[in-house]
Structures are given as C-alpha cells and as structure tokens.
Amino acid sequence: MRMSRLVLPGMLLIAGCEQDPIVITGPCTQEEIDLGYCDVPDAGTASTGGDGGDAGAGGQGGAGGDTHSSLCSGQCAPPAPLGWFGPALLWFGPPDAVPDCPADAPTLGYEGFADLQQPPLECATCACDPPEASCTLSTDWAATSSPSCPGDEPGTVTTSFAAPDGWDGACTAANAIPADHLCNGEPCVQSLTIAAPSVVTTAACTPRLDVPPPVPRLDPWATRARACLAGAYTACDDATTCVPSAPSGFTTCVFHEGDDADCPEGYAVRHLFFADVIDGRDCTPCGCGDPTGASCSLMASVYRDAACTDLLASNVVSSSVPFCVVTPPGVALGSKSAVIVAVEPGACAPHGGEPIGELRPSAPSTFCCIA
Structure with a gap:
C-alpha cells in the first residue's frame, strides 16, 4: 500500500487508502522519525510561532516565555519549603478589628496571638475569723491592813482570802477572815484586792477569703493574627507559586510550627505568634498572725457570812488590771x-x-513574609 505524508507545523497527519488519517500532535518523537512518520525540519525552515521569535531561534512561539505568569490572576511567590505551610495571606492587628478571610483565600489556616499583656491578678482579700478563748478565774484574793488602794504601802499586812485551786466561781468559804481580826494592832481587813483573771486562747484564728475571687480576664492578648489559604494553587512558569494578591492589611507569608526555624529565601520578614497561654499566676495563701487584744471580765462578790447570802460588795473585775476596793475596817470576809x-x-x-507569677505564651508558630 502506498502512503503519502503531509507535514504541518506542530502536527503530523498520516493518510491511507482505507482508513481515517492518524493525527499526531506536538513535536515528533525519535521513534516516529525513525519509522518515517515525521520529517525532521531544517534549522532554517522550521515553522514560526507567533510573537515569541522564529523557531530556529528558540522553539515554539506564543507569549514570549511568560505563559504561566499571564494565567496567574494574583501574584507569583516562592513556594513553601518542606515542613512549611502556605503561601498564605497573613493579617495581624487589634482584637476588635479582625477581618474575614478574602474571597479568593477563604480557608482559615491559622489563628493565633501576639503581644501578651501581664494584667495584675486581683486576689481575694484575706481575713481571719476570731480565735476561741476562755477566761480563767483568779484564786488570788487577799485583804490588806491598808485603808487605801492599791494597799501596797510600807508596813501593810496582807491576809490571804484565796479561793481553792481549780475554782469554778461557786460559793466558797475557803480562807474566811473573821470580823475584827487584828494585824499588828490594826484591823486586818481594811481593803480587798483581787488579781486579774487570765484569758487563755484555746484555738487559733482561722483564715478565710473575705470576698470571692474576681473572674480572671480571658483575653490578655493585644494582637490577633489569622492566616488565610487559597482553595488551590497553580504554578507560575518560573517554578514559583501563584497565590492570591494580598488585600490591604494582608501580607504573603509561609509559616512553620515552633519558634526555632530560620526564614526561607524570599520571605525575609519574621513574625512570631502563639496559639495558647499558660497562666502561671496565683495568689499567696491566706494566713493569720498571733491573736492579740483578748480580754475577759467577771462579776466578783464577797459576803460577810459563809453561805454567800449576806452581800458585802459586788464588782466587775477585768483581765486588764487587778481589782482593789476599800472595805469597812475589820469587816468579816466570810x-x-x-x-x-x-x-x-x-x-x-x-x-x-x-x-x-505571670502569664507565659505557648504553642508558637513562625511566620516569614515577603518584604
């Protein structure tokens, strides 16, 4: 069967008598040339191709070597190296001005924070519940021969009118002094002294919080950051990546988890953001000092008879000072x-x-951006 060949620029048609033509597009392979399906054009007679220069001077024509770039509606940026994410459109600024992701980069790829503030922690006020205390009665009662208080002049004779040990305050005739009892020729009873009772702390103060702690501030960050990603990426003709153009307030960046990565070539401006914060703040525990200012008082009564029925005097005695009262000379202390x-x-x-303590940022990410 005889075959005829027709060579067209960039395309080869093979026609036969009883079959449809076989169409081969694109440059001929070596196998097609060896089989005689293609003629190898001379260097000076190859087909021309548009405005990209003649074929003998450098291949096919077209858009002058910028075909992929002309198809990128955004910007051509260096691709993200291995282990990095992006390129992405990064925005950062005050928390109340966070924008939505742009329409051509609608996917939120990262959200973080920067410029951690250190607001002081407001601790609750510490207070102390009062201690527990008891009053111990004094057993040291005495009559003196002095006609004035406190009955400690030189030559004064003191006669014990003491209560028994462990006295609970009930009526007692212990150490009674009869009427007209003399001491050195003078009445033994001309004044009566009672030692101050003692107050004893039986339980220490208990610390407590005077008011509930205030609610802690939830957002201590002064800067918010978000990175937006395109749905898909295409390649520019120079092996860079076609990414959406950065709107006002955004910049083109790649990012990497951690804070120890150096910025890759083409992304010279470095930023550090954090995903979380560790609250290391606390309040020192409440405590209480030793009790002070404790006191007690009792009503002390003295009688002429031994059965606590013939009242001579009754007075309040405080734990702060001893008590002394002048009595009729020689009166009985029964x-x-x-x-x-x-x-x-x-x-x-x-x-x-x-x-x-203080707040500490955690979970860092490094962003490197085009200058």
Missing part, C-alpha cells in the same frame, strides 16, 4: 463567788492574698 460575764477572744492580723 465567803465569795464569781461569774464570768464577758470573754473577748481578740483578733489576728491577716496576711497573704498577694499576686505572684
């Missing part, structure tokens, strides 16, 4: 009784409730 009327446990100075 019995006594005492009743605790008040116990003031005192108070403790609170301490603690001071803020300590």
Whole structure:
C-alpha cells in the first residue's frame, strides 16, 4: 500500500487508502522519525510561532516565555519549603478589628496571638475569723491592813482570802477572815484586792477569703493574627507559586510550627505568634498572725457570812488590771463567788492574698513574609 505524508507545523497527519488519517500532535518523537512518520525540519525552515521569535531561534512561539505568569490572576511567590505551610495571606492587628478571610483565600489556616499583656491578678482579700478563748478565774484574793488602794504601802499586812485551786466561781468559804481580826494592832481587813483573771486562747484564728475571687480576664492578648489559604494553587512558569494578591492589611507569608526555624529565601520578614497561654499566676495563701487584744471580765462578790447570802460588795473585775476596793475596817470576809460575764477572744492580723507569677505564651508558630 502506498502512503503519502503531509507535514504541518506542530502536527503530523498520516493518510491511507482505507482508513481515517492518524493525527499526531506536538513535536515528533525519535521513534516516529525513525519509522518515517515525521520529517525532521531544517534549522532554517522550521515553522514560526507567533510573537515569541522564529523557531530556529528558540522553539515554539506564543507569549514570549511568560505563559504561566499571564494565567496567574494574583501574584507569583516562592513556594513553601518542606515542613512549611502556605503561601498564605497573613493579617495581624487589634482584637476588635479582625477581618474575614478574602474571597479568593477563604480557608482559615491559622489563628493565633501576639503581644501578651501581664494584667495584675486581683486576689481575694484575706481575713481571719476570731480565735476561741476562755477566761480563767483568779484564786488570788487577799485583804490588806491598808485603808487605801492599791494597799501596797510600807508596813501593810496582807491576809490571804484565796479561793481553792481549780475554782469554778461557786460559793466558797475557803480562807474566811473573821470580823475584827487584828494585824499588828490594826484591823486586818481594811481593803480587798483581787488579781486579774487570765484569758487563755484555746484555738487559733482561722483564715478565710473575705470576698470571692474576681473572674480572671480571658483575653490578655493585644494582637490577633489569622492566616488565610487559597482553595488551590497553580504554578507560575518560573517554578514559583501563584497565590492570591494580598488585600490591604494582608501580607504573603509561609509559616512553620515552633519558634526555632530560620526564614526561607524570599520571605525575609519574621513574625512570631502563639496559639495558647499558660497562666502561671496565683495568689499567696491566706494566713493569720498571733491573736492579740483578748480580754475577759467577771462579776466578783464577797459576803460577810459563809453561805454567800449576806452581800458585802459586788464588782466587775477585768483581765486588764487587778481589782482593789476599800472595805469597812475589820469587816468579816466570810465567803465569795464569781461569774464570768464577758470573754473577748481578740483578733489576728491577716496576711497573704498577694499576686505572684505571670502569664507565659505557648504553642508558637513562625511566620516569614515577603518584604
């Protein structure tokens, strides 16, 4: 069968008598040339191709070597190296001005923060519940031969009118002094002294929070950041990547998890953002100092008879000072009784409730951007 050949620029048609032509497009392969399907054009007679120069001077014509770039509606940027994400459109600024992702880069690829503030932690006020205290009755009662108080002049004779050990204040005739009892020729009873009762702390102060702690501030960041990604990327003819043009306020960047990466070539401006914060703040625990200001008082009564029925005198005796009262000279001190009327446990100075520690950024990411 005889075959005829027709050579067209960039295309080869092979026609036969009984079959449809076989169409071969594009440059001929070596196998097609060896089989005689293609003629090899002379260097000076190859077909021309548009405005890209003649074929003998450098291949096919077209758009002058910028075909892929002319198809990129955005910008051509260096591709993201291995281990990096992007290129992406990065925005960062105040939290109340965060924009939506642009229409041609609608996917939110990253959201983070920067410029961590250190607002002081407001701790609750520490206070102390009062301690527990009890009043111990004094057993040291005495008559003196002095006609004035406090009955400690030189030559004064003191006669014990003491209550028994462990006295609970009930009526007692212990150490009674009869009427007209003489001491050195003078009445032994001309004044009566009672030692101050003692107040005893039985339980320390208990610390407490005076007010509930305030709600902590939830957003301590002064800067928000977000990176937006295109749905798909195409290549420019110089092996760069076609990415959407950066709108006002955005910049083109690649990003990498961690804070120890050096910026790749073409992305010289470095930014560091964080995804989280570790709150290392706390308040010192509340505590209480030793109790101070405790006091108590009792009603002390003295009687002429031994059964606490013939009252001679009744007075309030405080734990702050001893008590002394002038009596009729030579009066009988037959019995006594005492009743605790008040116990003031005192108070403790609170301490603690001071803020300590700080906020620390965590989960960093490095962004490197086109200058």
